[in-house]
Amino acid sequence: MRHILLLAALVVAYAGVPLLFGGTPYILGLIVAALTIAGIAVAWALLGNLGGMVSFGHAAFFGVGSYGSAVLSMKLGVPVFPAVLLGGLAAALASVAMLPALRLRGPYFALAILAYAHIFQILATEMTPITGGAGGLLSIPRFPVLFGLDLGGKTGGYVIILTIVLLSALAYDAVRRSAWGLALKAMHDTEVATRVVGVPSTHLKAAMLALSAFITGVVGAFNAHFISFLEPDYAFSSTWTVLPIAAAIFGGYRTVWGPVLGALAIYLLDQLLFKPILPHGHQMVLGVLLCAMILLSPGGLLPALRRRSTGERHAHA
Amino acid sequence: MLTLDGVQVNFGGVQALKNASFAVAEGESVGLVGPNGAGKTTLFNVISGVIRPTGGRLTFRGQSLLGLPDWKRARLGIGRSFQIPRPLGHCTVRENLIVAQRFGAGINDPKRIDEILDLLGLRDKADADATGALALTEHKALEVGKALATNPSLLLLDEVLAGLETNSKRAFMERLGAVRDRYRLALVIIEHDLPTIAALCPRVLVLNFGQIIADGAPDAVFRNPEVIRSYTGETTL
Numbered sequence: 190m191r192h193i194l195l196l197a198a199l200v201v202a203y204a205g206v207p208l209l210f211g212g213t214p215y216i217l218g219l220i221v222a223a224l225t226i227a228g229i230a231v232a233w234a235l236l237g238n239l240g241g242m243v244s245f246g247h248a249a250f251f252g253v254g255s256y257g258s259a260v261l262s263m264k265l266g267v268p269v270f271p272a273v274l275l276g277g278l279a280a281a282l283a284s285v286a287m288l289p290a291l292r293l294r295g296p297y298f299a300l301a302i303l304a305y306a307h308i309f310q311i312l313a314t315e316m317t318p319i320t321g322g323a324g325g326l327l328s329i330p331r332f333p334v335l336f337g338l339d340l341g342g343k344t345g346g347y348v349i350i351l352t353i354v355l356l357s358a359l360a361y362d363a364v365r366r367s368a369w370g371l372a373l374k375a376m377h378d379t380e381v382a383t384r385v386v387g388v389p390s391t392h393l394k395a396a397m398l399a400l401s402a403f404i405t406g407v408v409g410a411f412n413a414h415f416i417s418f419l420e421p422d423y424a425f426s427s428t429w430t431v432l433p434i435a436a437a438i439f440g441g442y443r444t445v446w447g448p449v450l451g452a453l454a455i456y457l458l459d460q461l462l463f464k465p466i467l468p469h470g471h472q473m474v475l476g477v478l479l480c481a482m483i484l485l486s487p488g489g490l491l492p493a494l495r496r497r498s499t500g501e502r503h504a505h506a
Numbered sequence: 507m508l509t510l511d512g513v514q515v516n517f518g519g520v521q522a523l524k525n526a527s528f529a530v531a532e533g534e535s536v537g538l539v540g541p542n543g544a545g546k547t548t549l550f551n552v553i554s555g556v557i558r559p560t561g562g563r564l565t566f567r568g569q570s571l572l573g574l575p576d577w578k579r580a581r582l583g584i585g586r587s588f589q590i591p592r593p594l595g596h597c598t599v600r601e602n603l604i605v606a607q608r609f610g611a612g613i614n615d616p617k618r619i620d621e622i623l624d625l626l627g628l629r630d631k632a633d634a635d636a637t638g639a640l641a642l643t644e645h646k647a648l649e650v651g652k653a654l655a656t657n658p659s660l661l662l663l664d665e666v667l668a669g670l671e672t673n674s675k676r677a678f679m680e681r682l683g684a685v686r687d688r689y690r691l692a693l694v695i696i697e698h699d700l701p702t703i704a705a706l707c708p709r710v711l712v713l714n715f716g717q718i719i720a721d722g723a724p725d726a727v728f729r730n731p732e733v734i735r736s737y738t739g740e741t742t743l
Contacts, residue, residue: 368605368608368609371597371604371605371608372605372608372609374595374596375595375597375601375602375605376594376595377595378595378596379592379593379595381556381576381592382588382594382652383594383605383609384575384576384577384580385554385555385580385585385586386580386585386594386609386610386652386653386655387577387580387581387606387609387611387612387656388605388609388610389575389609
């Protein structure tokens with residue numbers, strides 16, 4: 190039964206959504222944006238839930254991935270898809286520079302990562318010959334036509350980002366279910382106790398930081414080729430940190446699919462419902478919604494829905 | 507197996523360990539006693555790599571331990587427990603042992619985990635949350651179990667019997683003896699209850715103000731005037 194539901198969900202996601210919204214590029218564009226946030230939210234939740242690290246600097250990985258991929262494709266002629274993966278690798282490499290911050294805990298780590306993000310933004314602004322400086326990069330190559338499908342369009346972009354998000358969530362789930370996941374979960378409150386049973390905690394945290402950076406970098410790279418334009422203020426904008434955090438917390442950051450659900454819910458609600466009603470204050474409604482979720486269901490939307498579903502099943506039994 | 511040569515630890519101006527030198531042979535059981543603050547746990551922390559010594563040398567089976575991180579020492583075969591139980595968070599009892607086995611021993615052997623659970627009387631609690639729902643004895647047993655799951659050849663037990671009432675303590679001691687014999691372990695155990703130590707260990711080390719003041723058979727050590735003075739301030743117990 191579960192497999193049939195999963196298959197149905199995939200058919201709806203890959204075929205139903207493009208068929209339904211293919212004629213309304215605005216809506217499809219919003220869904221692509223929501224999935225872009227979802228990808229970062231999954232990466233952020235992976236780092237927080239498994240690595241035990243709260244990051245305020247995922248915009249750094251998003252920006253490095255964006256610029257890495259864009260520069261590789263524009264200056265070195267690397268084909269777009271390999272460039273996207275290399276953009277992810279560039280972000281993972283950038284995370285190596287952040288390894289000293291792994292010694293820090295809680296808010297100190299979060300603030301150190303925020304500082305790193307700012308440094309990368311300055312670098313992107315100052316390295317004008319490579320990055321185009323404050324003016325940014327124009328006409329970044331779009332995704333190619335593959336098997337007759339124009340991946341550079343809205344529908345193609347949707348299919349690509351959907352695949353990135355699904356693969357990211359599956360990678361997150363695989364790590365979570367592995368012995369690594371167990372050890373990572375175990376060491377949140379008892380790092381010394383895990384180390385003396387042979388767990389190289391710093392290595393595991395570094396690996397989670399690199400994986401989270403890679404996913405975020407790939408999402409950033411996708412975005413660069415999807416919108417075909419980059420500038421430092423946009424690529425390293427705090428939006429790429431704040432919205433994914435809000436989405437992950439709203440959806441349930443301790444679950445794999447909660448951040449995806451949260452991103453779709455808050456972004457689409459905000460853009461389709463709150464923004465038309467309150468064009469200049471719609472984010473306030475979003476804030477109130479997030480506060481309400483934290484108060485009513487601290488675990489987030491997905492755990493609340495699961496509780497409700499379990500409760501109903503028990504009620505029917 | 508384990509050799510310490512002139513090990514020193516300073517915490518600021520305080521010398522927690524002064525020139526500690528001793529050796530533990532394969533399969534040997536050694537009791538480590540001394541008043542509170544004598545440096546017993548510091549000694550365990552140095553051997554297991556939780557803290558770095560200020561000076562001296564440590565070797566385990568001929569390999570220097572200096573510069574080796576705690577998790578690598580666990581993989582070499584040095585298992586330890588903590589005085590205040592530290593179960594791995596967000597994990598069941600069985601998952602605690604799985605993490606220790608996968609990372610410490612580098613194997614995946616559910617049968618051995620079941621065996622450890624049985625030996626320590628934890629089988630019924632295997633799926634219980636390790637941070638709650640356990641009695642003190644079970645918490646202590648889990649501390650031993652985690653260390654055992656790393657497949658150690660040397661087990662450092664820090665007051666695993668402390669706080670247990672007489673019957674539980676006796677039963678726990680029997681389990682420890684069975685575990686030691688089953689896995690042919692060398693054992694260093696910190697304990698304040700001298701008869702317990704005498705029953706379990708043919709050799710006792712006494713630590714006072716960071717210095718080893720006696721090393722020998724329990725009867726001789728417990729009659730040593732300096733040992734008695736360190737505990738009571740008097741020369742007779």
